[in-house]
Amino acid sequence: RKPKNFPPGPAWLPIIGCGLELNRLRQKTGFMSKATELLAAKYGPVVGARIGVDRVVFIYGHKEYREFSSREEFNGRPIGVFYTSRTWGKRRGVLFTDGESWEEQRSFVVKHLKEFGMGKKNMSDMIEGECQAMINDIGKKVDDCGGKCVLRMDNIFGIYILNTLWTMMSARKHSPYDNQLKHLQDLIRDLIYNVHMDGALFSHFPILRYICPGYSGYSTFVNVHRQTLEFLRGEVEECKKGFVPSDHRSFIDAYLDRLISSETKTSFSEDQLLAVCLDIFMAGTETCAKTLAFAFLYLTLKPDIQAKAQEEIDAVVGPHRLPTIEDRPRLKYVESVALESMRVLAGLAHCVPHRALKDTHLNGYFIPKDTVIIGNLRGVVMDESWPDKEAFQPERFIKDGRVQIPENYIPFGLGKRRCLGEALAKANVFLFVAGLLQQFKFSIAPYQPPTEEIIDGLTPGPKPFVALITRRQ
Numbered sequence: 001r002k003p004k005n006f007p008p009g010p011a012w013l014p015i016i017g018c019g020l021e022l023n024r025l026r027q028k029t030g031f032m033s034k035a036t037e038l039l040a041a042k043y044g045p046v047v048g049a050r051i052g053v054d055r056v057v058f059i060y061g062h063k064e065y066r067e068f069s070s071r072e073e074f075n076g077r078p079i080g081v082f083y084t085s086r087t088w089g090k091r092r093g094v095l096f097t098d099g100e101s102w103e104e105q106r107s108f109v110v111k112h113l114k115e116f117g118m119g120k121k122n123m124s125d126m127i128e129g130e131c132q133a134m135i136n137d138i139g140k141k142v143d144d145c146g147g148k149c150v151l152r153m154d155n156i157f158g159i160y161i162l163n164t165l166w167t168m169m170s171a172r173k174h175s176p177y178d179n180q181l182k183h184l185q186d187l188i189r190d191l192i193y194n195v196h197m198d199g200a201l202f203s204h205f206p207i208l209r210y211i212c213p214g215y216s217g218y219s220t221f222v223n224v225h226r227q228t229l230e231f232l233r234g235e236v237e238e239c240k241k242g243f244v245p246s247d248h249r250s251f252i253d254a255y256l257d258r259l260i261s262s263e264t265k266t267s268f269s270e271d272q273l274l275a276v277c278l279d280i281f282m283a284g285t286e287t288c289a290k291t292l293a294f295a296f297l298y299l300t301l302k303p304d305i306q307a308k309a310q311e312e313i314d315a316v317v318g319p320h321r322l323p324t325i326e327d328r329p330r331l332k333y334v335e336s337v338a339l340e341s342m343r344v345l346a347g348l349a350h351c352v353p354h355r356a357l358k359d360t361h362l363n364g365y366f367i368p369k370d371t372v373i374i375g376n377l378r379g380v381v382m383d384e385s386w387p388d389k390e391a392f393q394p395e396r397f398i399k400d401g402r403v404q405i406p407e408n409y410i411p412f413g414l415g416k417r418r419c420l421g422e423a424l425a426k427a428n429v430f431l432f433v434a435g436l437l438q439q440f441k442f443s444i445a446p447y448q449p450p451t452e453e454i455i456d457g458l459t460p461g462p463k464p465f466v467a468l469i470t471r472r473q
C-alpha cells in the first residue's frame, strides 16, 4: 500500500505498480531520464512510484538533488536480487553496498588508486601513452587504406580506456586486438543497454527469474557478470604470481597485502577484492568510452567546433608533440569540448540508485526506510538555467576568457557517494579528444551520416556511427 504522505506520482496498480506508465513514457520519449522529467513536470520535483516490488522516488531539480545527496540517511544503496546476483548472492564491493563495509572498501580504493596515480602526473603520462597507441593504430589503418578510412567510433575506445584504469588496478595492459576481451566488453555494453538505473524486469518481479529467466533478463545479467568475474579472477591470479608483500605494483597487490595483514575483523576478503574490481571495471570503462563516443559524434557532426578545437591545439601545442595534461589550462576550448561531452552523457542519465537508510522526509513528503531514491542528472545539467540546453555548445563554459564551471554542473554526482573516478575520467576525455584532434580530421562518411539518436540504458550512448578519418599532419 502507498504510505501516507508519500510523494505524489502515477497511480499504483496491483502487482505492477507504475511500471506500465513508466514504460509508456519511456517509449514515448525514447529514454528513461526524459520519462522521469515528464513525471516531474506533472507531479513536482520529488515523484513517488512503485515498480513491481520496489518503492522508488525520483528526484528532479538542482536544489532537491543537492539536498538528497548531502543527507546521510540517503547514502544507502538498494537491497535486492539485482544488486546481489552479480556477486554470489551477497552484498559485496563498493558500488552497491553501504554501511561500514562500503566505507572501509571505498576509503581503501580511494587511497590506493591515488597511490598508483589517480589524479597525479603518472596517471596522465599513462593516458598519453594509451592515446599515442590509439593514434598509431588509427594512423596505420588510414595509411593502409590509402590516406582515408571509415571507422566505427561508438565502440573504438574500449580497451585503450580500460588500460588507463587497469594499469593502476593490476599493472597490466591489454592489447586493443585482444578478441576475447573485446567480446567481453561487447557483452557488457549490450547488458548496459538492456537494464536501467531502476533495475530490470527480474528485479522488479523477482519471481520471474525462476519462471522465465531468459525473458526477465536474469540469465544474461548473471552470465555476463560471471564471465567478467572470470576475467578478473585471472587478473588477480596473474598478480599473485609476482606478488611481493610491501612492494606493491598495483591496487590488487595492495589489496592482497591487506588480506595477509594482521588487522582483523574487517570487510576485506578475496571475494571483496573481486567485487571491487568488478565495480571499478563496470563503472569506469563504459562511462568514459561513451563520453568519448559522444564527443566524436558531435565533433564529426559539427566541423566548425572541430576546426576551432584544432586551431587551438595547433596554436598552443603545435604538431611535434602530443598534448599533455599541463596544456589543459591553455587548451580552454578543448577542455570545454570535454566538459560538454560529459554534460551530454549526464543529460541522458540518472545517478546510481540510493536507498533511504531510515524513515525520513524530503520536501515535506514521507520517505519510508528502504525506499530507492534515483536522482535525475538531466534535471540538473540540462535544466532551464542552461541556454539552449540540448545543444552541443562547448563555448557555454568559457566566460571572460576563462573556463568557468557552473554550480549545477554535476555529471559525477555529489556528496559522499559521488564518483571516485572523476580525475581519471576528466583526464581521459580531455587527453583523448586533444590527441586525436591534433592528428586526425573526422568527417561525415559518404552515405553514412551519423544521427543524434541515442540508445538508452544504464549508461546511455550514441547509436552506432562511423566517421571518415584523414591525417592532419
Ligand code: HEM
Pocket: 069, 094, 095, 096, 106, 165, 279, 280, 283, 284, 285, 287, 288, 291, 342, 345, 346, 350, 351, 352, 353, 411, 412, 413, 414, 416, 417, 418, 419, 420, 421, 422, 424, 425, 426
Ligand atoms: C565520464 C565518466 C564517468 C562518469 C560520468 C561517472 C559518473 C558517476 C556517477 C553519477 C556516480 C554515482 C554518484 C551517486 O551515486 O550519487 C558514479 C559512481 C561511481 N563511479 Fe563514476 N563516473 C565516471 C567514471 C568513473 C571511473 C573512471 C571510475 C573508476 C575509477 C568510476 C568509479 C565509480 C564508482 C566506484 C562509483 C560508486 C561510488 C560509491 O558508490 O561510493 N567512475 N560515477
